[in-house]
Amino acid sequence: MKHLLLSAVFAMGCSTLCLADDLPAAMRDADVVFLGEIHDNPDHHSRQVELTKNLQPKAIVFEMLTADQAGLATDALRQDLVALEQALDWANTGWPDFSMYGPLFQVVPQARIYGAAVLREDAQHVMTDGAAGVFGADAERFGLNLPLPADQQQARERAQFAAHCDAMPMEMMAMMVDFQRLRDASLARASLNALRATGGPVVVITGNGHARMDHGAPYVLGIANNDLKQYSFGQFERVAGDGASVQFNSWDITDAVDRPDPCEAFNSN
Numbered sequence: 001m002k003h004l005l006l007s008a009v010f011a012m013g014c015s016t017l018c019l020a021d022d023l024p025a026a027m028r029d030a031d032v033v034f035l036g037e038i039h040d041n042p043d044h045h046s047r048q049v050e051l052t053k054n055l056q057p058k059a060i061v062f063e064m065l066t067a068d069q070a071g072l073a074t075d076a077l078r079q080d081l082v083a084l085e086q087a088l089d090w091a092n093t094g095w096p097d098f099s100m101y102g103p104l105f106q107v108v109p110q111a112r113i114y115g116a117a118v119l120r121e122d123a124q125h126v127m128t129d130g131a132a133g134v135f136g137a138d139a140e141r142f143g144l145n146l147p148l149p150a151d152q153q154q155a156r157e158r159a160q161f162a163a164h165c166d167a168m169p170m171e172m173m174a175m176m177v178d179f180q181r182l183r184d185a186s187l188a189r190a191s192l193n194a195l196r197a198t199g200g201p202v203v204v205i206t207g208n209g210h211a212r213m214d215h216g217a218p219y220v221l222g223i224a225n226n227d228l229k230q231y232s233f234g235q236f237e238r239v240a241g242d243g244a245s246v247q248f249n250s251w252d253i254t255d256a257v258d259r260p261d262p263c264e265a266f267n268s269n
Contacts, residue, residue: 023051023055024231024250026229026249027051027055027233027249028055029229030201030229031200031202031228031229032191032195032200032201032202032203032204032218032221032231033051033055033202033230033231033232034204034206034210034211034217034218034230034232034233035048035052035203035204035205035206035211035233036207036210036233036234036251037205037206037207037235038207038208038235038236038237039095039207040257040259041254041256041257042100042257043254044252045100045103047252047254048104048205049103051203052104052107052108053107053108055201055203056108056201057108057111057200057201058110058111058112058201058202059112059114059197059203060104060105060108060111060112060113060203060205061115061187061190061191061194061202061203061204062104062117062205063117063183063187063204063206063207063210064095064101064115064205065088065114065115065116065117066117066119068115069088069115069117070113070114070115072084072087073087073088073105073113075109078105078109078113081102081105081106084102085098085102101205104205111203112194112197112198114190114191114193114194115190116187116189116190116191116204117183118134118182123182126182127175130178131144131179131182131185132145135182135185138189141224142185142188142189142223142224143185143220143223144181144182148181153174156173156180156215157170157174157176157177160173160176160177161173164176165263167263180209180210181220183210184215184216184217184220185217185220187206187210187217187220187221188217188218188220188224189224191204191217191221192221192224192225192228195228204217208234208236211232211233211234211248212234212247212248213230213232213247213248214247218230218232231249231250232247232249233248233249233250233252234247234250234252235253235254236251236252236253236254237253237255238254238256
């Protein structure tokens with residue numbers, strides 16, 4: 001299926017959505033390009049492979065990998081995706097089937113691989129130490145030392161409540177927002193490290209929530225270094241509506257994946 005690249009209004013200077021036959025110049029010129037996804041949609045991963053091939057990044061940052069896992073993605077293992085999957089212990093990571101992610105390790109063989117995942121044992125400490133305490137010395141640089149404005153905090157807590165099917169206690173949502181901020185900052189830090197080490201460009205493979213420009217990893221990266229040129233590309237499904245808005249520079253809308261209702265587990269309890 002041919003995908004249409006839909007560019008957000010201010011990104012292309014249009015009063016309505018524009019169609020682009022080629023990569024937008026702003027994407028080609030960016031230091032860091034965030035490629036969003038719905039994790040279990042194969043079309044989204046195919047599109048990421050296509051865009052990554054065209055961009056020829058010097059580094060690829062994965063939300064799905066820890067720094068240690070990224071170090072296992074050697075040149076030799078990247079030539080054998082079965083061996084790479086086993087080395088990464090992918091089956092126990094909780095991410096969708098490796099067949100969707102594997103081609104991203106091979107599409108630009110010379111690109112260095114970076115991981116931005118927060119270790120589970122570190123994430124558990126958010127409850128007691130907060131996102132800044134877990135993140136460490138660079139917390140101030142990435143904005144984690146400051147509380148969110150009250151309206152943003154409330155909006156994000158409502159979004160987390162909806163994302164968890166309105167089934168978790170509302171008082172837990174502040175902690176969930178902290179988790180999200182920690183992961184955004186981890187992605188931003190890994191992207192900045194990759195850019196410094198390789199000179200860029202850098203492609204970041206992540207979920208749409210972390211790719212948002214208004215408060216995701218691009219926003220946090222801008223706090224750390226507002227001189228960088230960034231581009232964020234989101235991917236959505238037709239059944240999900242037009243939720244891209246101006247949260248992304250551009251986006252793609254694909255067919256939906258046939259999946260179980262994610263709220264079914266909550267509703268059955």
